[in-house]
């Protein structure tokens with residue numbers, strides 16, 4: 001069923017993105033991966049005939065080229081994140097996730113696909129739903145997050161990318177549908193049972209764990225399975241390990 005699907009993946013050299021890539025290929029899906037360096041892809045994937053690697057700087061690719069790369073894709077998955085070094089966190093591009101999200105969505109819109117393309121963004125539990133209150137988040141935590149977003153560019157960036165999808169792409173866009181996956185603290189481990197929530201369940205002070213393999217699994221399900229997509233499109237599901 002998934003053999004004829006094509007998915008564009010960005011962030012495929014990262015910890016979670018690499019797992020998404022391996023799982024998509026394992027499910028027989030055609031993957032186009034835009035990466036800065038093919039040398040950082042997970043071992044053994046480069047020779048896979050289902051994989052097309054585009055070595056390019058996503059943020060400076062010409063709009064025409066980006067439009068060509070989204071052409072014919074059923075879904076776009078973004079696992080981009082700021083590299084966890086001082087330069088990665090504080091240096092440019094501070095708006096990596098937002099700018100990539102905007103560019104990819106605009107490229108899809110310019111392409112005017114017959115059926116909407118699914119845009120699946122990896123966010124975090126630090127991201128708020130912009131159009132709805134998060135009852136679990138108290139005033140102290142909200143204040144802490146405002147401070148965090150002021151001081152730590154990636155926190156602001158992840159929020160702005162989600163804001164863009166909620167507010168500017170919206171729920172009725174004929175070309176792009178979206179979901180923002182919000183894991184808690186990322187941990188290693190194989191795919192295991194996980195739980196999905198339509199709002200936050202833990203506080204930032206008392207976090208849950210989320211295996212990166214489970215995030216990858218859920219992102220693949222969203223991209224490939226109609227039922228998963230119908231349940232979670234236009235939402236910001238929180239994913240945590242079961243138990």
Ligand SMILES: NC(=O)c1ccc[n+]([C@@H]2O[C@H](COP(=O)([O-])OP(=O)(O)OC[C@H]3O[C@@H](n4cnc5c(N)ncnc54)[C@H](OP(=O)(O)O)[C@@H]3O)[C@@H](O)[C@H]2O)c1
Pocket residue numbers: 010011012013014015016017035036037040057058059079080081082083084092093096097122123124125154158183184185186
């Ligand atoms: N750490 C946590 O506990 C946690 C928890 C929840 C959510 N998150 C969020 O989840 C997302 C992914 O996390 P992760 O730990 O899997 O990410 P990661 O391993 O740090 O991977 C980041 C990816 O983004 C790419 N990237 C970074 N800077 C780039 C740039 N300037 N241009 C193009 N690509 C760039 C990296 O490419 P290169 O290989 O070329 O560097 C890599 O593929 C992030 O948004 C993070 O905020 C993290």
